[in-house]
Amino acid sequence: MTELPGIRPLAGLRVVEVSSFVAAPLCGLTLSQLGAEVIRIDPVGGAGDKNRWPVTDAGESIYWAGLNRGKRSVTCDLRSPDGREIVQRLVTAPGDGGGILVTNAGGRDWLGHNALRELRDDVITLRITGKRDGGAAVDYTVNAATGFPLITGSPEHGGPANHVLPAWDVACGLYAALAIAAAVRHRESTGQGTAIDLPLEDVALAISGHLGYLTEVQINGVEREATGNAVYGTYGKDFRTSDGARFMVVALTPRHMRDLVRITGRTEVVSALESTLGVDFSTDADRYRHRALLDAVFATWFAEHTAAEVDAALSDSSVLFDRYRGFAELVGSGELEANPLFAALDQPRIGTYLAAGLPAAFDGRHLSTGPAPALGADGADVMRDLLGAQQHEIDNLIERGYLGEAQR
Template sequence: MAQYTAPLSGLRIIEISSFVAAPLCGLTLAQLGAEVIRIDPIGGAADCNRLPVTDNGDSIYWSGLNRGKHSMSVDMHSRQGRDLIRRIVTTPGSGNGILVTNAGGRNWCSHESLAQLRSDVITLEILGRRDGTPAVDYTVNAALGFPFITGPENHSGVVNHTLPAWDVACGLHAALSVTAAVRHRDITGHGSAITLPLEDVALATAGTLGYLTEVQINGRSREACGNAVYGIYGIDFVSADDERFMIVALTTRHFRDLTSVTGTTTAVEAVETALGADFSAESDRYRHREVLTALFTRWFREHSSTDIVAALKNTSVLFERYRSFADVAASDALTANPMFTPLDQPRIGTYLAAANPAAFDGIHLGTGPASPVGGDTVAVLRDLLGSTDQQTAALIESGTIAIAPN
């Protein structure tokens, strides 16, 4: 394999985090070459045993988000432990003076406090709401409007999504913000105090995609449309052997090919005339989606999934068969993708783990396994602060730090 120097090689990040957004930020930076040191409370943060877990109770969730990071375990309630963390973040030569955290409200690791020790420190604090009060992905989403347009068209209640989309977006925004702050410091010599509320990530995204703008401009909210794709023609169909397909016709060519392959061109043209519609316009295809779907459904119901795939492959129609996570894992979606490589994760097992999805000169940048909580405590103190064995032993004895159990 060709050698590639990861773009963030030489950058060191200190992370105090839990759950999704902040750990995902650290993981993304680690995949791009940064050295990420996660500092956990003794015994682990609140998410260290989060589901899903192995039969032995080890968190698959936690290990996935903390791959490639070193782990140091410190008593954050003690003054000695807090002072130790502040030294690790700010001491010249120990690191790059960068802290990523979602543990807000701690004055001892605030930007102002750390800047007194290092003027060019970079801190990124992920908040729940912009006023600093707590919030998580699912409460942010509830307050935004998406649950009202998720689920069946005739459903009168709300439907929550299962993907923590705002956490994911926030984690990626956080990683980008850190690299932007490093670039800013390289140019100006100044640090940055970055705050990133999960609430604002969601609001910004909803605004950019028009969900909030259309209310302000048109005076109405977007309607629920079930499994249909809003604004274009896209819907799911069931085959003769009860396989389900998602079909999307973004363009006029896609739609023309869909009517051709389903043998409904003449019928669709007749409907178009009867309705006074123009099916070359995506808005009309969306507006009259129910009648169009009724015309196409019979063809799907009369053909097996194998025949459907064979027929659609010869068209421009965008389609995919619905698959479960188990279906994906059993297919070649992982084994044939160079982004996935075997990872031997202690306490979890060996599995195919994803590297960064961006390929740099054809290479996907990955990480090693996650260290156990406190697994690198001694090495971090030695390498970053020059602590001797006697000094480290004294800190262990006092309960200021902890090492991973054997």
């Protein structure tokens, strides 16, 4: 990995993360990239995401390593009073930047805000739940209940179509990082801690409301239709070229539309359609309502040209476009090497690869972290650093099974 940038906005903070899967680990990763010390705590032997796919040929989880870079790893017996006490003491250890917990481990009163506040009155806790009542839910079930699968995919599909990106988990993790930063600012101003509850269900509902999906039903009394690869409310469509490539083309503005019409040589046809239908394709509404006609008009031009010809023509215009490609093609394109967001990371047990830093650049620099630790690798050091434990105490905890050791 290249040398880490000097600017670390959250340097001095210490966050204990008792988590698994996507949202909470992504929160911790984001805080770590911003400079916080993040200590991930797992049960001895690892949590449910320890071996989550994708994995290497040797069975090492590429997924786990990606979300836990730059953290310290401690494993404890979370079912025993002694193991739970270790976690509580780590969360509430003294220090101006400590006393912060991020968790998605529900149903654990000993890890709740009230229990921890008895040990440190300015503690900050953030609890991610599935549903607002504390019930279990994951991205894929929340998505099903929110409505998006019913308008995703082709209108001819006739059923729900799930997306493969866990969008609600991602949004939840980033909301969580923002909430922690806000609570820290509040504590610095007032000296008071905060109990934060963040249901995954409410993240999905809030964003659905912000983007108008829920408001549209309440105000207009209509539900959004499935539109396939079309862009709702304006003009956007995927087209196939003569050599089998596919392009996504979007005309968001009158200028985009004029350029698309000009490049495809369809000026007369489009003008005739406007005159016949009494519409104006410089408006979003008319482009969207009559998108099927426009699709047919433009599709023949794309079908008559190669991908290289289409790319060259559209590149010389304002039209928004890009060619569909797979992950392998993206990785093989050389774009990662050319993007300062990525830097080489030597990840033990995984290998060397280009890893992304924080997408936001601070003074032109992308903040990043080192590799992910081995599961449980930092238990002894964390006990010494935070709790002042002596080696014989650490050995005793390990021998009795309350504190785990590094798994290789």
